[in-house]
Amino acid sequence: MPRFTPFRAVRYPTDTNFDAVVAPPYDVLSAEQVRYHHDRDPHNITRIDVPTGDDRYARAGALYRQWLDEGVLVADEAPTLTVYRLRFTDPTGAERTISGVLGGLEVVDEGAGGVLPHERTTPKASTDRLDLTRATGANLSPVWGLSLAAGLTDLLAEPGEPVAAVTDDADGFRVEHLLERITDPDRIAAITELIGTDDVLIADGHHRYGVARSYRDEVRTATGRTDTAAEDTLVFVNELVADQLSVAAIHRLYRGIAADTLRSAIGDRFDLAALDADHPDARPDPATLARMEAEGFLTLITAEGAWTMTPKPGAFDDVRALDGVWLEETLADLTAEVSYQHGVEEVLSAVGSGDAVAGVLIRPVGVAEIERTAREGLLMPPKSTFFTPKLKTGFVIRDLS
Structure with missing residues (x-):
């Protein structure tokens, strides 16, 4: 089972205007959005996490160390965990609170177990x-992991020391991001021990976790050691429970x-069948979902119109009941190029x-199916799930030195 550990979190001071310095994860930002965040504040995290121009990586590293020297970023005095809560009303109108914890999760070899992918990934x-x-x-941007251990939500219910808060509408609905520091050794031990009793499923950040594995291997080769900070990586872990998670579908686009x-x-x-028999020109909208x-x-869309796609009786009797799997099976003999939106x-x-x-257009995967697939050691098709809202980058940094 995976090791989960506290660390001396690097943070902006608590009197910071967090709205000006944190940002969405790098992989959802357009070039225009990167420029916007760069311009918001001279200490916005994107200046390190999404550097631009020549020598951008060297400049990002120098800037990170400069901010540490100047006190723009400060490290906790002792190893801590950080509770991260997201409070929001999802697109269906349901009020949700995701309560998770930021810590260092063990970097394990591919296929070793303990930390599991939940879908096949596209090459990067x-x-x-x-x-x-x-x-x-x-580690600047956290991976999002789902703990299969029951009881984590209860362990995180008690508030910690408030260290940051931001409210925004960046994900299409209002989201409160609330961060609380945990310093009590007994509480830290209880949380880390529980997470270490069962598998953690990667919900978002498969590529980041793979990078952590490559970096760990480089450090091992350079130092001959297996006890450095590179053995773990920054991960947000919350319990895999349906009432917390908001999982959207990622639809398919076809070319060629x-x-x-x-x-x-x-x-x-x-x-x-026509999406709307009374209005042949009707196009899908959010109500269609x-x-x-x-x-x-499911719903097929072409330039000529839109059609409902209802599985024929017996068509998928021997196929896992996932829309993405059904499409792969149906189109296996075609050479179409597929992308995701x-x-x-x-x-x-x-x-x-x-x-x-x-x-x-496909339907979102339910939490029960996510857990069942993980327990059986199987993988969903690429881009099967889109977890919302997205975690912010910049609230917590994990230093590897």
């Missing part, structure tokens, strides 16, 4: 995160194939502009 050739880790000697060919292949396993959940269909409007825009030949 970029060494950006590894170069940044080398230059800064720090004729729309008629794609529709014909889909028709082999799905019954197709609710219909899909209630009535059990989590917004309905973005899918409509891609198809309407001709950037994509077709799109398929």
Whole structure:
């Protein structure tokens, strides 16, 4: 089972205007958004986490060390854990609170168990995160992990020392980000011991965790040691429980194939019907997603229209009941290029502009299915889940020196 440890967290001082210095994770920021955050404050975390221009990694590392020297960032006096709560009303109107904890999670070899991927990942050739880790000697953006150990939520219920708070609407709905420091050794021990009793499933940040593995191996080779800070990486862990998590679907876009060919292949396993029989030109909207959940269909979108996709009786009797798996099975013999998009409007825009030949809206994966897949040691298709809201970068940094 994975080791979970406290560490001397590096933070902005508690009197900081956190709204000006923290930011969404690097992998959801456009170039324009990066510029916006760079300009918000001379100490915005993106200046280190998403550096730009020539020699950007060296400059990011130098800036990180400068901020430490100047007191812009300060390290806790002793190893701590940090409770991170996200309070929000999800798109369905349900009020949720995600209560998790930031600590150092063991970096394990691929396939070793303890820390599990929950979906197949798409290759990423970029060494950006590894170069940044080398230059800064720090974990800047947390991986999001789901603990399969029951009882973590209860252990985190008691408030800790408030250290930061931000409220924003960046994820399409209002989100409160609340950070609390835990210094009590007994409470730290109880939390770390519980997390260490069962697997942790990576919800978001598979690439970051893979980078941590590469960095750990580099440090082992350079030092001959297996007891450095690189043996763990910064992870937010919360309990895998349905009432906390808000899981959205990531829809499919198809290119490099004729729309008629794609529709014909889909028709082999799905019954197709107009999305709205009374209005043939009707296009999907957010209400369509609710219909899909209630009535059990997917939605095909092409330039010619939109159709419900209802599985034919017996079509997937021997296939796991996941929309992404059904699509892979249905289109296995085609050479279409597939990409991923989590917004309905973005899918409509891609198809309407001709950037994509077709799109398929799928339903979100339930928490029970996420746990079942993990327990059975299986992987979902790439981009099966989109966990919201996103954690902020900058609240807690884990120094590796």
